[in-house]
Amino acid sequence: MGSTDASPGRPVENRDRDSEGRARNARPRDGLGRPLPYGADGVARQPxxxxxxxxxxxxxxxxxxDAGKPFHAHEVFEDAWKSGPEDERTLWRGLAQLAVGLTHAARGNVTGGARLLRRGAGAVEDWAARSGEPRPYGMDLAGLAAWARELAQAVERGGEPVDAGARAPRLRGPAAS
Incomplete structure (x- = not known):
């Protein structure tokens, strides 16, 4: 359990730590990755x-x-970005940006959601253009970019949180609108 005493010059005791001693927030999280109070029932984290x-x-x-957990999908893409081949890192980072953009849109962060959706769209389009592969691993990158830009516009127009599961993209097929 974390301490709330973070006074300058005083170490913070009882911070959440992983097995290597790195600071980690052990609070449970909801389906959109938001921290919940200690002891609350949360959604299992992605390893x-x-x-x-x-x-x-x-x-x-x-x-x-599809389960309305874009924050968790972003973590899966982040693993691929960090562990995959160097020439695919831009692809996986762009996909992670799309997922976290959907996360922000579902949380009601209009500006951040739209910005990340557009950034991710640009990244996957740039990667497809440079690599010559518009459908790596069966993914429809042009469709994903179009989905992201349409959702960014809808989020900005509506100004309300979106339903992450209902607005989830189809990675390997025509993107959901």
């Missing part, structure tokens, strides 16, 4: 640092997106 085959990354991320 960090998992190395997956690209096809498994896409399948797991899609299941999380």
């Amino acid at each position: 960090e640092g998992v190395v997956r085959a690209p096809e498994r990354t896409v399948t797991e991320a899609q299941a999380l997106l």
Whole structure:
């Protein structure tokens, strides 16, 4: 359990730490990754640092997106970005940006959600143009970019949180609108 005493010059005692001693927030999280009070029932976190085959990354991320858990899908993409081949890092980082953009849009953060959706759209389009692969691992990058830009506009027009599960993209097929 974390301490609330963070006075200058005084160490913070009882901070949440992982097995290597790094600070980690152990508070439970909701489906959109927001921290809940200690002791509350939360959604199981995605394990960090998992190395997956690209096809498994896409399948797991899609299941999380469909379940309305884009924050968790972002963590799956982040694992691929950090552990995958150097020439694919831009692709996976762009997909992580799309997922976290949807997370912010679902949380009601209009500006951040729209900005990240557009940034992710640009990243996956740029990667497809540079690599010559518009459908890596069966993903429809042009469709995902179009989905992200449409959602960014809708979020800015409506100004209200979106339903993450209902607005989830289809990674391997026509993107949901």
